Amino acid sequence: MVSKKHVVIIGGGIGGLGLACLLGKKGYKVSLYEKNAKVGGRASVFEKDGFVFDMGPSWYLMPDVFENFFKLLGEDVNEYLKLTKLSPSYRVFFPGDEKYPVLDMYSDLSKDLETFEKLEPGSGEKIKKYLKISGEQYELAKEKFMYRNYNSIFDFLQKDFLKEGLRMNPFQTMESYLNKWFSDDRLKKILEYTLVFLGSAPDKTPALYNMMNFIDFDMGVYYPDGGIYKVIEALENIAKKYDVHIHTSSPIKEILSEKGIAKGVRTESDEFIYADFVVSNADMNFTEMNLIKDDSQRTYNEKYWNKAVMGPSAFILFLGLSRKVDSLTHHNLRFSQDWKKNFKEVFDNPKFPDDPSYYVSCPSKSDPSVAPAGKETLFVLVPVASHLSFTDVQKKEYRDKVIAMMKKDLDIADLEEIIEYESMYTHEEFKADYNAFGGTALGLAHTLKQTILRPNNKSKHIKNLFYVGAGTNPGIGMPICLISSELAYKRIEGIKHPNPLKEL
Numbered sequence: 281m282v283s284k285k286h287v288v289i290i291g292g293g294i295g296g297l298g299l300a301c302l303l304g305k306k307g308y309k310v311s312l313y314e315k316n317a318k319v320g321g322r323a324s325v326f327e328k329d330g331f332v333f334d335m336g337p338s339w340y341l342m343p344d345v346f347e348n349f350f351k352l353l354g355e356d357v358n359e360y361l362k363l364t365k366l367s368p369s370y371r372v373f374f375p376g377d378e379k380y381p382v383l384d385m386y387s388d389l390s391k392d393l394e395t396f397e398k399l400e401p402g403s404g405e406k407i408k409k410y411l412k413i414s415g416e417q418y419e420l421a422k423e424k425f426m427y428r429n430y431n432s433i434f435d436f437l438q439k440d441f442l443k444e445g446l447r448m449n450p451f452q453t454m455e456s457y458l459n460k461w462f463s464d465d466r467l468k469k470i471l472e473y474t475l476v477f478l479g480s481a482p483d484k485t486p487a488l489y490n491m492m493n494f495i496d497f498d499m500g501v502y503y504p505d506g507g508i509y510k511v512i513e514a515l516e517n518i519a520k521k522y523d524v525h526i527h528t529s530s531p532i533k534e535i536l537s538e539k540g541i542a543k544g545v546r547t548e549s550d551e552f553i554y555a556d557f558v559v560s561n562a563d564m565n566f567t568e569m570n571l572i573k574d575d576s577q578r579t580y581n582e583k584y585w586n587k588a589v590m591g592p593s594a595f596i597l598f599l600g601l602s603r604k605v606d607s608l609t610h611h612n613l614r615f616s617q618d619w620k621k622n623f624k625e626v627f628d629n630p631k632f633p634d635d636p637s638y639y640v641s642c643p644s645k646s647d648p649s650v651a652p653a654g655k656e657t658l659f660v661l662v663p664v665a666s667h668l669s670f671t672d673v674q675k676k677e678y679r680d681k682v683i684a685m686m687k688k689d690l691d692i693a694d695l696e697e698i699i700e701y702e703s704m705y706t707h708e709e710f711k712a713d714y715n716a717f718g719g720t721a722l723g724l725a726h727t728l729k730q731t732i733l734r735p736n737n738k739s740k741h742i743k744n745l746f747y748v749g750a751g752t753n754p755g756i757g758m759p760i761c762l763i764s765s766e767l768a769y770k771r772i773e774g775i776k777h778p779n780p781l782k783e784l
């Protein structure tokens with residue numbers, strides 16, 4: 281009998297778990313080592329006094345990608361997740377806007393066109409054309425670019441690739457592209473906010489990401505009953521079905537190699553685990569700078585990280601409220617008045633933003649299981665610069681500022697009095713929980729350079745060492761990380777074709 285090849289995966293984020301499922305189903309021996317007490321990585325969860333808090337992702341986007349991933353595993357996503365399309369998809373708050381301080385968006389053009397027309401007469405027809413183009417770009421991206429492994433810069437220079445690539449508008453920024461289409465500031469904010477999902481800013485993100493608007497307005501925003509962690513539980517169950525050995529509370533401290541070939545890993549308790557392939561799902565910076573001890577073996581060294589543009593960290597408040605709040609829907613976005621200044625404070629001139637944009641998720645609006653009866657679960661997220669230092673006093677002051685803003689902007693005058701549970705989560709927690717470089721919430725921003733030349737999922741110096749997750753191709757976001765699982769699988773299996781897999 282031929283012995284099964286052994287793959288060690290470092291980290292149980294969605295990318296690592298997704299890969300474990302694919303390899304497990306294919307018949308590999310898979311051992312996954314996760315430093316935390318449970319898998320899920322940034323898509324983690326905790327419960328306190330009946331309030332259930334998803335700690336990271338809360339938007340289930342790109343349902344087609346999830347569906348295809350489960351199909352590849354021979355599973356039906358709907359057997360694991362009870363998905364609801366949210367309506368409205370989200371509510372937008374424009375403080376200080378006398379005419380339209382609050383607007384609901386539905387991912388239903390029959391309703392959303394009316395809203396766009398109100399903001400900018402004549403924009404309804406334009407938005408239809410705009411979304412048609414962004415839809416075509418989304419399909420093109422899936423077909424030609426996202427499911428492809430890249431080996432060298434020459435891959436980008438092939439005639440076909442260049443021709444299709446240029447159709448994606450890579451050399452314009454989202455800011456300049458949208459300025460050509462629309463003039464109303466509020467409308468542009470609604471079209472630009474999704475870039476925060478990519479850890480980037482409108483003046484730094486290539487216009488190829490206008491496909492985010494197709495994802496938002498045409499595909500819609502979904503919610504799995506019970507919360508986002510249900511996605512992780514589904515993958516964990518599938519992995520177990522295929523005998524993946526999941527070791528939690530098991531940090532890895534070194535990737536072992538011999539003569540330039542990966543040989544396994546060393547655990548924090550000095551156990552040596554030998555393997556034919558090693559795949560790291562831990563943050564790319566941590567993997568390269570901490571787990572690879574010999575600096576000549578690193579593909580991305582200190583010089584690279586000094587220049588890297590990191591996506592924001594997040595200043596997060598978990599709030600359990602003692603009563604229902606009428607002014608909120610499931611997803612709520614409050615937009616800063618001075619949009620540009622806000623992005624500058626997150627990327628160019630790092631500080632806690634003066635007049636921040638922020639996001640409030642209130643999943644108890646759609647799901648009674650995540651809060652005690654008659655109460656509300658709130659996840660408040662302010663994007664803030666990574667690598668920011670501040671004292672506990674400054675942190676508390678910022679918390680007070682955010683609560684004061686919420687009282688006014690969201691019309692919850694007694695907010696302070698109705699907080700029954702509260703905790704904060706920011707840079708230090710991202711570092712401690714996920715070994716996140718500079719406390720980044722999302723990883724490397726999707727600037728043009730860091731989209732095209734994103735760290736490859738294959739080590740340059742250590743054969744059989746691969747990477748999976750948000751730090752490598754294609755990038756940030758749960759569905760995108762599942763695509764990265766497929767890409768790492770292709771590396772291990774030696775599959776060269778650039779299309780999505782139809783079977784394992």
Ligand SMILES: Cc1cc2nc3c(=O)[nH]c(=O)nc-3n(C[C@H](O)[C@H](O)[C@H](O)COP(=O)(O)OP(=O)(O)OC[C@H]3O[C@@H](n4cnc5c(N)ncnc54)[C@H](O)[C@@H]3O)c2cc1C
Nearest residue numbers: 291293295315321322336337338339532562749750757758
């Ligand atoms: C606040 C926030 C909001 C977000 N919102 C959304 C959203 O709404 N929708 C969406 O699709 N995406 C969202 N994202 C992005 C999405 O959550 C991430 O891109 C994705 O979950 C990252 O998955 P990953 O596979 O890269 O691994 P990660 O989640 O980063 O997990 C990596 C794992 O490696 C482990 N690890 C690290 N070092 C070691 C070690 N030495 N040994 C063993 N294990 C180790 C970590 O503990 C962790 O579990 C959000 C992220 C955050 C933080």
